[in-house]
Amino acid sequence: MDLNLRGKNVLITGSTQGIGRRVANLFAEEGANVAICSRSPESVRKAVKEIALLADGHVTGAPCNIKNKEDYEAWIDDMSEELGGVDIFVPNVSAGAGMDSEKNWWKNFEIDVLGTVRGVEAVIPLMEQRGGGSIVMISTTAAIETFMVPQAYNAMKAALITYAKQLSQAHGDRGIRVNSVSPGPIHFDGGAWDMIRISNERFYQKTEKTHALGRLGTPEEVARAVVFLASEGASWITGVNLVVDGGYTKRVQF
Template identity: 45%
Template sequence: MDLGLQGKRAIVTGATRGIGRAIASLLAAEGCDVAICARHKEAVDQTAAALARSGVKATGGAVDIADLAALRRWIGEAAETLGGLDIFVANVSALAQGMDEDSWRKGFEIDVMGTVFGIEAALPLLEKSSAGSIVVVGSTAMAEVYGPTRSYAAVKATLIPYVKGLARNLAAKNVRANVVSPGNVYFQGGVWNLVEQR
């Protein structure tokens, strides 16, 4: 497959497993230099090494997305290592499922604040690209209710109008912004794998 991404530079958050890793792997296979982050250094290092085997520049950082200062700093460092930035994929999620205060707070801090301020840090770099792209990984739960009411769906849904606003306001700067909402995805250690084990 040739998606015309050869030589592009991409950052993917939450990219050591599941959807995020699949995105980073596809970008690397298409010839993108890729920077990834997640919380656990060992998983980040292993994933970056696997991506580099595609013959691209791959780097990673252990970042807690809730630490916005650390996130901003890492995005700047990653883009410098890559020599610029063309694609920013906000994939990380707290996957907070409860209705308790802690679930709402975690979801808001990671899914909303991590996305918004990650994009804010990436935007000046994307505006220098000839074709900047912001991709926010959402969920079908943004539009459909599955089972009992959960904070996850409401928190994720807040990203839709935010990204629509970005798309309208950034088009003149040649930066696209989209939400992609995958359905259920099964992978080892993921939510559905855990449900299966119950």
């Protein structure tokens, strides 16, 4: 199957490590032009260099804290100008989980929800100029099934799934598809679940056993789902939430 990503322009936020980085790697390997960001200039420089070795498309990036509206919009404008437009957008940054009550509600609203909304509002006119496009939001299985404790992360990530569905209805007639991917627990060195493995091995092992497939997922396994949904291989798929969790969640997904 040809995903037809050669020459497509892709913007991915939070893309120097973890899932966002593997998404950027895979788009580049498929021949797309890729723009990345994170808050650390050094990490961005290093990641751009490494991704550029993977393929022959254009790879660029700049430091940007998506919390800052002006900087974020400037990053989108700059990346779009350098690549020559935007075809695909993956808003991947999250403030992460946390249980400090109000502080976390504000953080998850500002970063996860508003960060996604601001990015989407900036890229939609750019996609319209290209005659269409594709957006893939990154939610989580913590949004769709009870996970640990009541917390802002779970609820704010749930908001993204609803937002994506509504966007898909509002912008479909202009050739813009909008979907979500909800990963279950994902392990990679230095990631959140690596920390949990070190600090609370029993919980980590229990979580592994909860998966139908008996292990945590990898960022590559999530990236493959994101890249497929973003691509023309998924041309007839819009408004879905694709759960990528190795059977971690137990609900029947009608």
